[in-house]
Amino acid sequence: xxxxSGVRGALAPVVASIVTAAVLVGALWVQRQRHGWPFSSxxxxxxxxxxxxxxxxxxxxxxxxxxxxxxxxxxVAIEVAPETLQTLGMQTQEVRREALTDTIQAVATVAPDExxxxxxxxxVAGWVEQLDVNTTGESVRAGQPLARVFSQELLSSQTxxxxxxxxxxxxxxxxxxxxxxxxxxxxxxxxxxxxxxIEASGEPKRLITVVAPRSGVVITRGVTVGTAIDPSTxxxxxxxxxxxxxLAEVPEASIPSVRSGTNxxxxxxxxxxxxxxxxxxxxxxxxxxxxxxxxxxxxxxxxRGTLRPGLYGTAAFTVAGTxxxxxxxxxxxxxxxxxxxxxxxGDRFEPRPVTLGLQLADRVxxxxxxxxxxxxxxxxxxxxxxxxxxxxxGGMGGxxxxxxxxxxxxxxxxxxxxxxxxxxx
Numbered sequence: 055x056x057x058x059s060g061v062r063g064a065l066a067p068v069v070a071s072i073v074t075a076a077v078l079v080g081a082l083w084v085q086r087q088r089h090g091w092p093f094s095s096x097x098x099x100x101x102x103x104x105x106x107x108x109x110x111x112x113x114x115x116x117x118x119x120x121x122x123x124x125x126x127x128x129x130v131a132i133e134v135a136p137e138t139l140q141t142l143g144m145q146t147q148e149v150r151r152e153a154l155t156d157t158i159q160a161v162a163t164v165a166p167d168e169x170x171x172x173x174x175x176x177x178v179a180g181w182v183e184q185l186d187v188n189t190t191g192e193s194v195r196a197g198q199p200l201a202r203v204f205s206q207e208l209l210s211s212q213t214x215x216x217x218x219x220x221x222x223x224x225x226x227x228x229x230x231x232x233x234x235x236x237x238x239x240x241x242x243x244x245x246x247x248x249x250x251x252i253e254a255s256g257e258p259k260r261l262i263t264v265v266a267p268r269s270g271v272v273i274t275r276g277v278t279v280g281t282a283i284d285p286s287t288x289x290x291x292x293x294x295x296x297x298x299x300x301l302a303e304v305p306e307a308s309i310p311s312v313r314s315g316t317n318x319x320x321x322x323x324x325x326x327x328x329x330x331x332x333x334x335x336x337x338x339x340x341x342x343x344x345x346x347x348x349x350x351x352x353x354x355x356x357x358r359g360t361l362r363p364g365l366y367g368t369a370a371f372t373v374a375g376t377x378x379x380x381x382x383x384x385x386x387x388x389x390x391x392x393x394x395x396x397x398x399x400g401d402r403f404e405p406r407p408v409t410l411g412l413q414l415a416d417r418v419x420x421x422x423x424x425x426x427x428x429x430x431x432x433x434x435x436x437x438x439x440x441x442x443x444x445x446x447x448g449g450m451g452g453x454x455x456x457x458x459x460x461x462x463x464x465x466x467x468x469x470x471x472x473x474x475x476x477x478x479x
Contacts, residue, residue: 129394129405129442144434146398147382149424154375154412158311160302160347162320162369164361167353170294172267177243179284180205182277183261187290190275194266194292201277201289202261208242212258215239219253270294273363295363298356300332302369303347311373312350313337320352322367325360379424380417385432386410387439395424396431396438403431405442 134144184202187194194200215235222229239249244262252258274291277283300320304312314334321329336351352369354361385395386408393410396403408423424430431438 128389128446129439130446131402131404132438132442132445133402134438142434142437144438145432146429147385147432149379149381149420149426149428149430151377151379151426153377154380154414154419156311156373156375156412158304158308158371158373160304160308160318160350160369160371162300162302162322162367164322164363164365164367165299165301166273166293166295166363167297167299170268170270170297171273172270172292173288174200174264174267174290174292175285175288176203176205176262176264176283177241177285178203178205178207178262180208180282182279182281182283182289185277185279187266187272188275188278190272192272194270194272196266196269198266199263200266201264203264203283204261205242208239208244208262209258209260211235211238211242212244212252216252216256216258220256264289266292268292268294293363295356295359295361298354298361298363300352300354300361300367300369302350302352303342303345304350304371306341306346306348308371308373309348312348312371316371316373318352319370319372320354320367321370322361322365324365325362325367327358327360330354375412378411379420379426380414381420381424381430382432383416383418385430385435386418387435395420396435396442397424398429398431403438403442405439 134142180203182201183204186199186201215232215238218229218231218235222232236249240246243264245265248259248262270292271294272290273293274288276288276290281287283289302318312334314337316334317331318334319329320332332352332354334350335353338349338351341348350369381395386393387395387405392407394405394407397406406423409421411419411421413419
């Protein structure tokens with residue numbers, strides 16, 4: 055008997071919980087039948103019956119029969135009284151066509167002008183015995199001595215020339231041998247001044263001087279003192295940097311907009327030079343495989359030397375497009391799934407879907423949805439869009455904004471419900 059009493063005591067809380075749950079479920083069921091589920095996403099107006107056919111037609115998402123439409127509109131037209139427009143701060147603007155301009159940004163690099171680069175070689179084999187310019191980056195002038203070179207071949211040629219010249223002078227008869235000897239020395243790299251010097255002294259020069267072919271900067275040095283050289287050995291490379299190239303990498307998608315003669319704004323902040331405008335002088339025939347860009351070239355004066363080869367900057371191309379309809383950015387409502395604007399038609403403001411195109415700084419291109427002369431709302435769009443969306447969902451908004459109030463629906467009489475329906479045993 056004691057054991058049975060203990061079992062009943064243990065089951066008592068369980069039975070109480072079941073009874074409590076049943077009472078709560080019954081109460082919620084009654085609440086749903088009378089007033090609708092308290093957390094339902096459906097609006098209360100959906101449970102109301104229209105008092106007339108006109109009222110039913112005004113309810114968003116429902117047709118004239120009272121059934122829910124398959125695709126209810128997300129926005130509806132709104133009427134705003136003229137005296138209310140100024141109060142709301144709403145402004146409109148007539149759409150217009152204008153020539154769009156697009157800016158193409160490209161990475162730019164300074165490079166030496168290839169037509170102003172000289173490689174210094176000798177015309178004979180020999181050895182470098184002295185370097186007058188032995189550091190990279192040093193500036194040189196045209197005709198400045200660069201190196202002193204010993205060449206057995208050139209020394210022998212000088213000796214032969216001087217011997218032939220002495221023989222001709224002693225005989226007193228002019229000979230073509232002298233002219234041939236002078237030509238040979240000139241071909242081997244001796245300057246006219248050096249030939250005149252050995253003629254005057256009667257002694258061959260052991261070392262010949264290599265001079266700079268142009269003024270510029272030494273960008274590479276290929277030899278040191280004691281290096282054995284031949285005509286294929288580059289001694290120095292000199293670049294004239296008074297004029298340089300700027301190479302810009304134009305993205306593949308923007309290639310049709312850039313051609314020879316196109317203006318661009320070049321900016322190299324590290325040079326200390328303000329941005330400047332230059333014209334495209336050449337388009338390379340192939341693309342860069344790694345970056346899928348087209349290299350275009352500018353020839354730029356660099357008298358101050360601030361545009362150093364290897365310097366990075368930007369090239370901004372301003373490309374004019376065809377005339378198109380544009381509206382201010384603030385006029386467009388972007389829901390994420392579509393874009394629309396509000397068009398003023400008398401006192402009505404109609405939401406109209408649009409297809410956008412080029413994005414500008416403060417305006418946007420409209421490719422479809424608008425025509426010349428349409429007036430779009432440019433200020434107060436947020437209030438108008440909120441009211442339009444509320445009307446479309448069956449809400450009763452607009453009284454505070456001075457717009458035409460929506461027709462209100464008369465709630466239907468709730469169905470009778472058995473109060474004991476949730477307490478069946």
